[in-house]
Amino acid sequence: MSDDALELSGDDRLVLGDLLNHVLDKGIVISGDITISVADIDLIRVGLGIYITAIQSELDHAAAQERATPDAHVPVLHHPRGL
Amino acid sequence: MPTYLYCIIPAGCDPPDGSRRGVDDAPVRELSAKGLAAWVSDTPEMIVAPSVARARAHDNVVRDAMSRATPVPARFGQVLATDAAAADLLAQRRDSLLESLALVTGCVEMTVRILFGSQRAGAGPAPRESGRAYLHWVRERQQARQSVADQAEFLRAALARAVEDAGVVREIRWARVAPGAQSVESAHLVPRTLLVRHRDVVRAAVERDHRMKVMLSGPWAPYTFCAASRE
Numbered sequence: 383m384s385d386d387a388l389e390l391s392g393d394d395r396l397v398l399g400d401l402l403n404h405v406l407d408k409g410i411v412i413s414g415d416i417t418i419s420v421a422d423i424d425l426i427r428v429g430l431g432i433y434i435t436a437i438q439s440e441l442d443h444a445a446a447q448e449r450a451t452p453d454a455h456v457p458v459l460h461h462p463r464g465l
Numbered sequence: 466m467p468t469y470l471y472c473i474i475p476a477g478c479d480p481p482d483g484s485r486r487g488v489d490d491a492p493v494r495e496l497s498a499k500g501l502a503a504w505v506s507d508t509p510e511m512i513v514a515p516s517v518a519r520a521r522a523h524d525n526v527v528r529d530a531m532s533r534a535t536p537v538p539a540r541f542g543q544v545l546a547t548d549a550a551a552a553d554l555l556a557q558r559r560d561s562l563l564e565s566l567a568l569v570t571g572c573v574e575m576t577v578r579i580l581f582g583s584q585r586a587g588a589g590p591a592p593r594e595s596g597r598a599y600l601h602w603v604r605e606r607q608q609a610r611q612s613v614a615d616q617a618e619f620l621r622a623a624l625a626r627a628v629e630d631a632g633v634v635r636e637i638r639w640a641r642v643a644p645g646a647q648s649v650e651s652a653h654l655v656p657r658t659l660l661v662r663h664r665d666v667v668r669a670a671v672e673r674d675h676r677m678k679v680m681l682s683g684p685w686a687p688y689t690f691c692a693a694s695r696e
Contacts, residue, residue, distance in 0.1 A: 396578075396680065396682070397682060398517070400576055400682050400685070401520060401521065401524060402517070402520055404524070404538075404574075404685050404686075404688040404689070405520040405523050405524050405540075405541045405688070406515055406520060406540070406541050406542075407540070408538075408540060408688035408689050408691075408692050409537075409538040409539050409540035409541070409688045409691055409692065410473070410537050410538065410539055410540065410562070410565060410691040410692065411539075411540050411543065411692075412470070412539070412543065412554050412555070412558050412562075413470070413543045413544070413545055413554060
């Protein structure tokens with residue numbers, strides 16, 4: 383198989399995008415008081431627009447945490463060939 | 466004090482450790498209501514502005530709950546006025562919440578993303594010699610892009626068939642494809658015991674198609690499969 387056939391693991395930006403997509407835009411809504419949903423706007427786009435400048439510092443922070451605690455719970459980006 | 470909601474799990478599971486902290490470092494605790502348990506924390510305001518750190522904190526609490534049972538994760542930002550108000554809502558939504566718990570129990574979510582944004586779609590720079598040539602170039606580029614998107618959709622469907630045929634997925638949800646998108650996604654609800662098999666099936670399916678890049682991310686709590694709107 384070509385090495386290009388799969389995106390390699392470690393693309394932290396996409397993992398962070400996935401995190402924001404899941405947490406901000408999905409999950410059950412039981413309250414009428416949710417405050418971040420704006421007229422059904424796609425929140426991942428809103429969220430990424432808002433947070434794009436924060437991503438690098440967050441990634442730096444996460445990398446530092448991972449160095450300190452190898453089992454830190456940053457979501458794993460699986461490479462199908464790598465596990 | 467307002468109550469911030471992280472997730473809902475079946476009653477009787479181990480509660481969060483006393484050291485577990487959530488959004489803004491608030492201690493996480495369990496709130497019980499009619500056979501359900503919610504993981505919550507106090508928050509000083511009814512509005513919790515989203516941030517990356519808070520999103521991470523929210524997800525970390527949900528992941529902690531995943532170590533005890535399969536939770537129904539809540540969307541970020543749900544704040545109830547009091548514990549009593551939260552318990553009332555849980556009681557009112559009890560049946561639908563139990564349905565959601567039954568759907569996702571024993572499963573995690575894997576995101577399958579097919580990237581085609583970097584594929585070549587259209588040849589060369591825009592011509593400048595005439596308007597007609599330019600319009601022809603635009604049409605050809607649009608057709609090429611559509612072709613690439615169609616290939617990605619085909620692969621997404623092929624991956625879905627592969628995991629369904631192999632019996633390694635309980636349900637699949639297909640994300641909408643926004644105009645101009647550079648990827649297509651689907652969420653797979655995968656029994657925890659079949660995660661490795663699921664990965665292998667996806668890998669085998671991808672090996673048959675070298676044209677697209679495929680990412681598999683997770684495991685996530687089953688956010689996508691618990692997106693029922695409020696009643």
